Amino acid sequence: MTEGLxxxxxxxxxxxxxxxxxDLPQRGISALFGHSGSGKTTILRAIAGLERxxxxxxxxxxxxxxxDARGVFVPVHKRALGYVFQEASLFPHLSVRANLEFGRxxxxxxxxxxxLEPVTELLGIGALLERRPDGLSGGERQRVAIARALLxxxxxxxxxxxxxALDLRRKLEILxxxxxxxxxxxxxxxxxSHAPDEVARLADHLVLLDDGKAVASxxxxxxxxxxxxxxxxxxxxxxxxDTRLAGHEEDALSRLEFAGGALFVGRRREAIGTHLRCxxxxxxxxxxxxxxxxxxxxxxxxxxxxxxAATETPGHVLVQLRIGPSxxxxxxxxxxxxxxxxxxxxxxxxxxxxVALLN
Amino acid sequence: xxxxxxxxxxxxxxxxxxxxxxxxxxxxxTPIAWWLARTRSRLRxxxxxxxxxxxxxxxxxxxxxxxxxxxxxxxxxxxxxxxGIGLLPFSFGGLVLASVCYSLPFVVQPLQNAFEAIGPRxxxxxxxxxxxxxxxxxxxxxxxxxxxxxSGAVLGFAHTVGExxxxxxxxxxxxxxxxxxxxxxxDHVEALEFAQAHWLAGGMxxxxxxxxxxxxxxxxxxxxxxx
Numbered sequence: 251m252t253e254g255l256x257x258x259x260x261x262x263x264x265x266x267x268x269x270x271x272x273d274l275p276q277r278g279i280s281a282l283f284g285h286s287g288s289g290k291t292t293i294l295r296a297i298a299g300l301e302r303x304x305x306x307x308x309x310x311x312x313x314x315x316x317x318d319a320r321g322v323f324v325p326v327h328k329r330a331l332g333y334v335f336q337e338a339s340l341f342p343h344l345s346v347r348a349n350l351e352f353g354r355x356x357x358x359x360x361x362x363x364x365x366l367e368p369v370t371e372l373l374g375i376g377a378l379l380e381r382r383p384d385g386l387s388g389g390e391r392q393r394v395a396i397a398r399a400l401l402x403x404x405x406x407x408x409x410x411x412x413x414x415a416l417d418l419r420r421k422l423e424i425l426x427x428x429x430x431x432x433x434x435x436x437x438x439x440x441x442x443s444h445a446p447d448e449v450a451r452l453a454d455h456l457v458l459l460d461d462g463k464a465v466a467s468x469x470x471x472x473x474x475x476x477x478x479x480x481x482x483x484x485x486x487x488x489x490x491x492d493t494r495l496a497g498h499e500e501d502a503l504s505r506l507e508f509a510g511g512a513l514f515v516g517r518r519r520e521a522i523g524t525h526l527r528c529x530x531x532x533x534x535x536x537x538x539x540x541x542x543x544x545x546x547x548x549x550x551x552x553x554x555x556x557x558x559a560a561t562e563t564p565g566h567v568l569v570q571l572r573i574g575p576s577x578x579x580x581x582x583x584x585x586x587x588x589x590x591x592x593x594x595x596x597x598x599x600x601x602x603x604x605v606a607l608l609n
Numbered sequence: 610x611x612x613x614x615x616x617x618x619x620x621x622x623x624x625x626x627x628x629x630x631x632x633x634x635x636x637x638x639t640p641i642a643w644w645l646a647r648t649r650s651r652l653r654x655x656x657x658x659x660x661x662x663x664x665x666x667x668x669x670x671x672x673x674x675x676x677x678x679x680x681x682x683x684x685x686x687x688x689x690x691x692x693g694i695g696l697l698p699f700s701f702g703g704l705v706l707a708s709v710c711y712s713l714p715f716v717v718q719p720l721q722n723a724f725e726a727i728g729p730r731x732x733x734x735x736x737x738x739x740x741x742x743x744x745x746x747x748x749x750x751x752x753x754x755x756x757x758x759x760s761g762a763v764l765g766f767a768h769t770v771g772e773x774x775x776x777x778x779x780x781x782x783x784x785x786x787x788x789x790x791x792x793x794x795x796d797h798v799e800a801l802e803f804a805q806a807h808w809l810a811g812g813m814x815x816x817x818x819x820x821x822x823x824x825x826x827x828x829x830x831x832x833x834x835x836x
Contacts, residue, residue, distance in 0.1 A: 300733050326736035327744075333737035339730050343752040352748075353738030402738050 255280075255406060255438060258307040259296045261462075268292055268303070268462040274455060276311060279432055279439045281449040281470075284459030285482060290442040293459075294408050297440065298333050299326040310406050330361075332399030334409040338391035340383035346394050347379040353402025363403040363437075372434065373397045373427050389420035393427060400435075407439045413448060421448075428452055429609070450474070450490045450529045451608040458483055475577030477570045481562035487579050488531035490608070495524045503548070506605075510574020514548045515605050527608040532568060534604040535580035539590055541599055549602035553578060555594050558587065571600055578602075612808055618785050619793035619809075626701070626789060627769040630708040634716040634765040635758070637709060642720035642761075643746075661714045668711065672778025675707050679779070699781045704789075707779040712768045716761040723757020724750065756828040767820050771813070 254276040261268040268289045274280040282290045295301035297308055299315065302323075308316040310331075315324045332353075340349050350366060370376045373393040383391060392412055399407060412428075413421045425448070432439070432452060443449050449456065449470075456473040458466040460480050466473050475489045493506035495518055504518040506526060513528070520526065542550055553571040561568050567587050571578040578600055582592075592598070612620070645657055663671060679697040680686045686696055697703030727750060735745040751758070773791040780787030782796070790809055797806035 298737060300736070325741075326733075327739050327741050331737060333734070335730065335734065337730075339734045341731060341734070341749060341753075352735070352740070356739035356744075398738065 253311050255297070255311075255440065256307065256309045257293065257297050259293060259303040260305055261292060261296070261301075261303045263292075266462060268296075270459070270462070270464045272457060272464060272467065274438065274440065274457070274467075276438055277436070278454035279441050279452050280455040280457060281453035282440060282442045282457050282459055283444065283446070283449045283453075285444055287461075288459040289462040290444070290459055291410055294333075294410050294440060294442050297406075298331055298408055299324065299329055300333075313405075330403065330405040332402055332404030332407040334392075334396050334399050334407070334412045336411045336415050338383075338388075338395035340386075340391055340394055340398070342383055344383075345379070346375070346381050346383065346386070349383065349394060350379070350398050350401050353398055357403045361403055364400055366401065369397045369400050372400075372430055387420070388416050389423045392416065392420075392424060396427070396431075400431075405437060407435075407437055409439060409441045411442050411444070413445070414443075425451065446486050447529070447608065450488075451527060471577060475570060475579055477557050477559035477568045477579070485562070486531075487561075487568055487581060488529055488534075489577050489579050490527060490529050491576055493526050493528055495520055495522055495526055497522060508576055510572070510576040511551045513551075513602065513605055515607060518607070520609075529606045529608055530578065530602055531604065531606070532579035532581035534602060535578060536601045536603070537569065537580055537582055537586070537590065537592065538599045538601060542601055545601060547601045547603055549605065551578075551600050551602070553598060553600045555592055555596045555598065557594055558592060560584075573600070613805070615784060615788075616793060616805065616809060619788050619790045620812075622701075622785065622787075623770055623789040623791075626704060626708060627766045629705055630712060630769045631762055631766040633705065633709050634712055635762060638713060638716035638720055638761065638765075641713075642717045642757075643724055643750075645717070646721045646724035660717050663711045664714050668772065668774025669778060671711055672707065672775045675703075675710065675775070675779055679703060679706070698779055699783060699787060701780075701786055704776060704780040704787050707775045708769045708772060711772055711775045712765045715764040715768045719761040719764065720754065720757045723754035727753050760824055760828060763820055763824050767817055771817065 255272070255274040257270070257272045259268060259270055266287070266289070270293060282293060284290050292301060296303040296306060305318045306316050307319070314322055315329050316322060341352065344352065350370070354362065354366070370379065373396055375390065375393050375397055378386060378390060378394065383394070386394065396412065413424060416424070429452065441452060453470045456466070456468065456470045457464050458473065458479060460482060465480055466476060471490055491508045493508040493513065496505045496507040496512065498504050498517060499514065502517045503514045504516070506513045506515060506528065518526070551573050553573045555569060556572050557570040559568050561581065565584050566581055567584050569580045569582060569587070569592060571580060580600060641660060645653055676698055677683050678685050681690070681696060689695060689697055697706060731749050731753065732745055735749045740748060771791065773795070776787065776789055776792060782788050782792050790813060794806050794809045797809070
């Protein structure tokens with residue numbers, strides 16, 4: 251029996267057809283990523299029971315929420331879940347405090363997992379408690395909505411593009427709170443998004459959805475490094491590396507270490523030892539057969555080719571590499587590939603032109 | 610010269626009738642309005658049309674059919690007699706029943722509009738926060754639909770106070786039992802007692818105006834059922 255979330259869902263909606271069988275880990279953030287219309291939100295709603303997927307099966311850690319084969323369908327209000335909608339959807343007739351208490355007071359005292367204070371502190375809304383929802387900014391509202399969902403003591407938190415309705419500034423305001431939640435909460439989160447940066451920054455596990463089907467599902471780093479994804483995902487190809495800030499150089503660069511190597515980036519203000527996630531786009535990686543001399547590019551790392559695949563863009567290929575255990579993707583022209591004779595097993599040098607830090 | 614005892618009795622009876630009818634209207638109208646606002650059943654158009662019939666039918670038509678249904682040979686009349694209640698026409702109970710039918714759209718439509726304006730999202734949010742449907746109705750729907758309840762109650766009350774045709778058909782003109790203000794005014798006019806008619810008619814006019822003014826002032830959008 252799986253300890254995480256299991257969801258087997260099938261739905262026919264005219265031209266759209268959803269057919270997924272998900273097995274998501276018990277800890278961390280699982281991102282459902284895909285373009286609009288790929289079925290992300292429908293999956294989330296069906297997991298919550300807001301949408302009925304006939305013949306479906308949904309279970310969390312052995313607790314069955316839906317098993318139509320056995321006639322089981324637990325109504326939404328009896329499922330220990332939290333749901334954060336795209337719009338905060340606070341109750342306009344209640345104060346922030348009463349909104350937060352709404353779910354909390356409906357959970358029996360012995361089942362409550364979070365107290366009001368730590369949650370309001372975690373999301374930085376302690377000063378808003380007596381306010382009315384219509385007096386809050388979009389970012390504040392969404393933080394209250396997240397706190398409200400947490401205070402209902404969920405065993406699973408479902409988030410449906412919680413940042414999509416916000417402008418960039420509000421997004422950047424909320425992301426650190428989500429990262430704190432990620433670090434401090436022991437409940438699994440399923441996070442729907444169509445924004446690659448959000449996913450790269452937050453997710454541990456990634457499910458790629460395309461036209462109602464899960465085309466890939468696995469740990470974020472491994473899944474992003476796959477070269478066999480459908481073309482719609484290949485444009486944004488790139489990997490995410492979990493690094494540790496190891497030290498500052500004299501020339502205003504900082505050293506980030508990851509399993510298998512190190513990267514240099516512009517001076518960071520974080521303390522030594524801080525974990526930083528960075529994203530390296532495949533188009534920012536070039537390859538050389540010998541250690542490059544006379545190159546202005548700082549990050550040059552020895553790597554081994556593990557796979558080569560064609561891309562949607564004519565004349566280009568995607569090369570999957572390993573630097574120690576860590577994956578890397580490079581997008582180069584088919585001509586270069588031919589001239590350099592790039593095949594799996596070849597040892598070469600990867601030059602990284604850009605490293606995007608996600609924190 | 611002011612109101613005599615018969616006038617005061619008519620006023621008292623009218624207020625009593627309108628109060629009972631308004632409470633019943635809210636009790637009956639709320640589930641109907643909720644069903645109409647939420648259902649996708651094909652029957653909803655037919656049910657909505659039936660509820661709205663009193664808006665377009667002359668009160669005599671409604672009174673006539675109620676008389677047949679409630680009378681000694683009608684299905685409801687047979688039932689009430691079998692239950693020992695007796696016959697409803699020409700009684701206060703009959704008047705209440707007729708008024709509820711006649712004023713139903715004035716309560717159902719504002720409520721339905723208010724329920725529709727809430728939309729499905731707050732209900733979904735409440736469900737994910739562990740509120741059962743019944744709990745959600747009282748803790749979310751009722752507060753959010755308050756303007757709808759208020760305008761429904763006010764319109765139902767005012768419309769009951771203001772009815773005449775149905776009352777005459779079903780209730781007749783029995784002092785202290787079915788003779789309401791509108792009927793009393795009719796009697797005064799028939800008897801050429803214009804001064805007394807004025808007191809009651811003017812009072813009705815002022816009452817109706819004040820009620821509607823208050824409603825439009827407090828909830829300008831409530832009359833359209835939107836928030």
